[in-house]
Amino acid sequence: MHVEAVASDITTERVDAIVNAANPGLLGGGGVDGAIHAAGGPEILAECRRLKADLPGGLLTRGQAVATTGGRLPARWVIHTAGPVYEPTKDRSSILRSCYVQSLLLADTLGATSIAFPAISAGVYGWPLDDAARIAVSAVRGTSAPGIELVRFALFGERALTAFRQALTNIPPGGMN
Numbered sequence: 001m002h003v004e005a006v007a008s009d010i011t012t013e014r015v016d017a018i019v020n021a022a023n024p025g026l027l028g029g030g031g032v033d034g035a036i037h038a039a040g041g042p043e044i045l046a047e048c049r050r051l052k053a054d055l056p057g058g059l060l061t062r063g064q065a066v067a068t069t070g071g072r073l074p075a076r077w078v079i080h081t082a083g084p085v086y087e088p089t090k091d092r093s094s095i096l097r098s099c100y101v102q103s104l105l106l107a108d109t110l111g112a113t114s115i116a117f118p119a120i121s122a123g124v125y126g127w128p129l130d131d132a133a134r135i136a137v138s139a140v141r142g143t144s145a146p147g148i149e150l151v152r153f154a155l156f157g158e159r160a161l162t163a164f165r166q167a168l169t170n171i172p173p174g175g176m177n
Helices: 031-040 042-053 093-110 129-141 158-170
Strands: 001-007 017-022 066-070 076-080 114-117 152-154
Touching: 001 031, 001 129, 001 158, 017 031, 017 093, 031 042, 042 066, 042 076, 066 093, 076 093, 093 129, 129 152, 129 158, 152 158
Parallel strands: 001 152, 017 076, 017 114, 114 152
Antiparallel strands: 066 076
């Protein structure tokens, strides 16, 4: 699996699946979530409403992932995952790791060969960027998803790009670090 980090608007990525840093309610919001819903159109929201109806309490459990159509996006699928809110006194890194692992496994099950991720939880959820990058790269490199050939971190801003490129340099294939 080839893993790379690029400065990009995830809604323009020409990959099989893009990952949405969704809120647990799945009905759109700000940041990446809002941009994906706006660019993808009403088909994504309609599928999210159907999925939401089958979820306990109507909420996606943090760390889990579900898929919808890509709507008007270049990607065939949007994989929605709800990342954890950062809190310095609680270790939620396993939940953040699970977002990447579950998204990769779901993409593989769907038949995707390429996937693009944002920096999950590193925006309004407050996760420190360097730590978010380390967890993301380690999770991706440590997950066996045989059908996935390309994983791209599509990042907004120079700080995010630098953090993810540094993590890619420091964490070898296999995800140890």
